[in-house]
Amino acid sequence: MPSYAYLKKKYVPLEQANINVMTNFMHYGTGVFEGIRGNWNKTHRQLYLFRLKEHYERMRNGCHILNIELPYTIDELCEITVKVAQTSAFEEDVYVRPVAYKSSETLGVRLHNLESDFFAFVFPWGPYLDTDRARCVVSSWRFPKEIPRQKLTGLYVTNALAKTEAVSGGFDEAIMLNADGYVAEGSGENIFLVKGGKLVTPPSTDGILIGITRDTVMKLAKNELGIDTIERHVDRIELYDAEEIFLTGTAAHITPVGEIDRRKITDGEIGPVTKKLQKLYADVIVNKNTKYTSWCTPVYPEK
């Protein structure tokens, strides 16, 4: 089954979706990307794109920072995404990678006097952190303070440095601190602690990406489990005596953390709150829980 892409206003097989080496964004990180999951429901024989519109709303905010004029409305971007996924015809979990970018085939460090374009492609992708309990380490890499946290391609070099530092040290994921030394997030996930039965997570002002999974978890915890989330600074030392810790992300879903800095989180097993949230989330993303149907966009025509 070939993967498809939408590039330069055409739907093409992924292997033909190539861009010129002079394309501006490849040199200076002047692109905004998203990651969207398509989750396969075997019983419905349907692929559901999760919180599609919210991803494009976040992308639009990133584009505003980089002066990228998106050549499509959010509704059109959603339609393109459904069509790319439909054309690929996968019957398994997929990941969609849309990118809005400075598309002029011109070198020069700037944001002005450059054209903008958009592409997207889809491919099958299983769990991102391939472990049921991640082993994490606090990274020596920190986000620069003055940079806005959006999914700007150029910003992710810090995350890549942090991730490789962690993996080469034998860990699954890096936990990054912000410039003030507070806990921020994983290299590709937000972080939650369970403390006194409540959820605690760093606030938007602590240099984190405002994750869509983060928002989903906060809503599910409140609506379905009656658990509030406190958004506040988190000190590194608090990680060590948290009752539970988990990471959230479109790619990583809800991944429990078994240890941080070689210290077990409680007994290192998956905690009860994390387990309940994982179950709720797993049902919601495949449209098994009808209360949250509006978050799930079907890719294939409904029979």
Ligand SMILES: Cc1ncc(COP(=O)(O)O)c(C=O)c1O
């Ligand atoms: C740095 C970072 N933080 C958090 C997240 C989680 O965001 P979301 O839940 O919207 O995927 C991501 C993934 O997109 C990310 O790259």
